[in-house]
Amino acid sequence: MKFLSFILPILIAVGIWACGSKAGDNQRQQSSETPDENVVPIKLTAVSTVVRAEPVVASGLVSSAKEARLSFKIGGIINQMFVEEGQTVRKGQLLATLDLTEINAQVSQAQLAHEKAERDLGRVKSLYADTAATLEQLQNATTGQNVAKQNLTIAQFNRNYAQIRATVDGTVTRKLTNAGEFASAGASVYLISSNRQSDWVVRVGVSDKDWARLRLGNRATIMLDAYPGHTFTGTVSELAQAADPVNKLYEVEIRINPGSVKFAPGLFAKVTLVPAQNRSYTLVPVESIIEGNGKEGFVYVLADDRKHVRKTPVQIGFLENDKVLITNGLTGIKDVVTAGSAFLTEESSVVVK
Structure with missing residues (x-):
């Protein structure tokens, strides 16, 4: 009886241990047969290199290369204005005149002063010949006659420019005053733009970095809001040699066909300039870019142990169909992760499919 009470606990303990060992073996077997759900399958795509001229994109307004702000030489009351906004004018055509009442009076006054100065000079010359006048008096009379002659020339010149004539063949884009108003000397009265086919241009502002890559004659494509779906071609005709003091941009003039x-002045245009200067880019599929923000983004590349990935920052140049041209960040990288990148972190275990 004592023997049974001693051996029974031992048999029960052995039985429990045997059951636990079998359950553990079964659990380990099931664990080894179940795949690790934390392993993310990925696909790698080889990167390539391409040489391109990165385009410069800017916006501006259509205008004429030959624009004129026409004004009177002197101030006065406008007598007549012969053309209105939108009218076509020819070079040399009379556009407006001033009231000549005051101006003619000034010419007459200068004419009378000149005649008197000539008479005075004649008398002094006669007196000088009779030794009744001094050399100084003769010189003063000669100077007075010359001054009077120059004043007459000024008055006549001002009368000739008391009118406005067109300086180019074009269209009146603005009429800034009306007949009967007082026009100050040099104040714009008409704005005229040449309407020749070869005179249309688009002026845009670019950064110093883009300005340095552009050259005269570089090609451009232009899209106008007024003509959606229509692409125009052009070439760079002028490059500013100093930045605008307000916006710090360099003006580029593109002659457009x-x-x-x-066309009309003021049409909004989006311009894509193609510099002659090329550079090398790394080409990757667009689906490899994650967390893209403007010119910055990230890609995943396979780590050295080939079981994990690392997140690498890149500088984006521009898009080309389903490819992204990278300017910086993938030096020495041969492959990038494409399929599966949306589910990855740097702690993820991966397997290449």
């Missing part, structure tokens, strides 16, 4: 389309 309108073809059979009607």
